[in-house]
Amino acid sequence: MFKTISLRLVQMLILFVVFLTLLFFLIQLAPGSPADRFIGNPQIPPQARQLLIERFGLDQSLWGQYWSYITAFFQGDLGVSFNQYPRPVMDIILERMPRTIWLFFGATVLAYYFGFILGKYLAWRRGGFSEYSITIIGVFLFTVFVPWFAIMMIWFWSFILGIFPTGKFLDPVLWRSVDFSANDVFVPLIVTAFAALIGAGLFTYLAKRFRGRPGLSRLFSWGGSIVVVGGFVLYWASVSDKTTYALDIAYHTVLPTMTVALIAFGGVMLLMRTSMLETLAEDYILTARAKGLPDSVVRDRHAARNALLPVVTSLVLALATIIGGGIVTETIFAWPGLGLTLLQSAVSGDHPLALGALAFVGVLALVGHLVVDILYTYLDPRIRFD
């Protein structure tokens, strides 16, 4: 298993370098060199021009520039943003990355969880009215025009119902007199949420493991829920000066997360339905039914588990959709993450920042793929024991 994953890691690294190379040369191909904007200005004194040329590395050959960019990239230096001069690109990206991860992570977990469950039931109840109507809703969510859908969500939830804020990831008025940055709250929020999720997964696993002993199983499922929720609440109650701010961020998170989750959910559900339909046609399902096993056992343990495999493979494709949808959603909600950064820098010709943001969107996709790969080796013993 470790061999498979380490091999995959090496492959991904190579792919990433190729991706970066492509992006670098795309920028070189673009009409109007970014440097011309500064060097071409006739009012710059010659010494300053010489200094700029040296600083941008324009006295080197194209290959020299490329080589120095790549080597600097892996040392964490992505150059300096044009529009927010002299702020380093890496600094901006590190500031905005957590916000995108938060949105992406929450939405993905929600979408996959509900997508699996609903897809399973849809295939099981093939032909009913509920199947048709939910499939139509799924197709709508899968093909919906994302900016429009996000606008409609804002319109419905914030304008008509007035429950959620229309955008941004915090309330600026509340944060005006605060002496810590938003990320000081944001990063712990991500870490604790992630820990809670892992804890929940662990206890669910334990509860299933000891299915044969109902007392122990119940202890794990109830005790686990209390430990996870209690731990999360206790932590945020203990840092009392930040609790309100964490709540503020969480409150702003709900609507964008819901939007991305709904967009992603349609695709996952349709995939699961198709895969489950294929599995249900297998002979071993017929055998299981003939044995007189209860429906829920046939559905959940015989069919759904096997149907999960192709779905996980196809998640690789769904991942790109979610990232794309997330980036569009960010721009509509004025959520200052990687996506908004990418759009703003691409439109305004801030090439180093656009390149950096897109590279890190790529990193996000790669990490997502790695997680899917690990999940796959766990789910499919044939790969694990190869």
Next chain:
Amino acid sequence: MSVSQQPPESANAPVGTETMEPDHQGYLPPGSDGDADVVHQNRLVLRWKLFKRSFKQNWSLFADSKIGLLGLAIIFVFALMGIAHPILMATVWEDAIYDPVIGYDAPQAEKTVVPDAELTDPQTEVALSSALLDNPLVQPGDTVIISEQPANPSSKHLLGTDPLGRDVLSQLLFGTRAAFAMGVIAAIVTVIFGTVLGSIAAYYGGWIDGAVMRTADLFLLIPLIPVLIFIGGLFKVGLFSLGLLIGVLSGLGPVAIVLKSQALSVKVKPFIDAAKVAGGSDFRIITRHIIPNVLPLSFLYMMFTVTAAIAGEATLSFFGLLEVDMSWGIMIHTAQTQGYLLRGTDFWWLLLPAGGAVTLLSAGFYLVGRGLDEVVNPRLRAR
């Protein structure tokens, strides 16, 4: 039948000669092109019949899925809309008013001026603050003539006008063409790239396979929309180049992988071996035997690419990154930049038609894809 019996002049006629009666074999008059034509035609007719039969079979399978038929109906309606636009422009609609890009019309409406807080019915009343912009002497209770822009839907403008005074229905119909053009270009490019690369990779294997698959990995990893945003910021991207771009990105990526696995399963079939033994060249085997057998599946992926292309075009033009005069994305872009997004249902015609059209047309192509899926993939059919 032996070739040596035939006069050398008629050697161009052995195609399908087995359909002729054996008595005539040795007595074909020299240069009998007429017969050769008949025989040739016979083969075409035969092929046509075969095609018709398989089409009928597949059609009945396709028609079984209501979802596929629904998709086809949606696409058909949109195609009619696309055709209707030039006809309407040529007959009923005046260019100066109804042109989707440079048309202008501001219908006049009589409205009562009321204080800002008492504004209840925007159809017949106008707020004092906005009326003062036109005429600084106006008072509450006066009746003023307002030229509306965006105008409400009326018999003249069935879907109203946009913030620049252009007819929304005309824009909607015009945008259909852009969406279809995008979809067709992207779909064709995808299928060509995906099918050819997938078949070649499966047939030759070895390093060619490795190269194609690693490229596919790369394009599979990259989320499409962010890359399009990046490229749209760097270059001037028009409709045609965007279609090409989306086609290449998805043709080299996911579609190539899927079609390669399909081509692999065709490659091990006995008729490929038979073709090899009969002396068929690699080129002939790939073009005549492998590609026709993976085409149904690639047709399916073509539909999904069209969905992606329509959404990609609309998203990019929504962000203003596409060099195009008018499209569905631009319609929403205009509504957004002019500040009509969060006005609720007051200006529904600025948002609903365009957004709904993008969603519906992509859904139409997706549904047709689902219907085809049931034809191509027998395991999905209802038992």
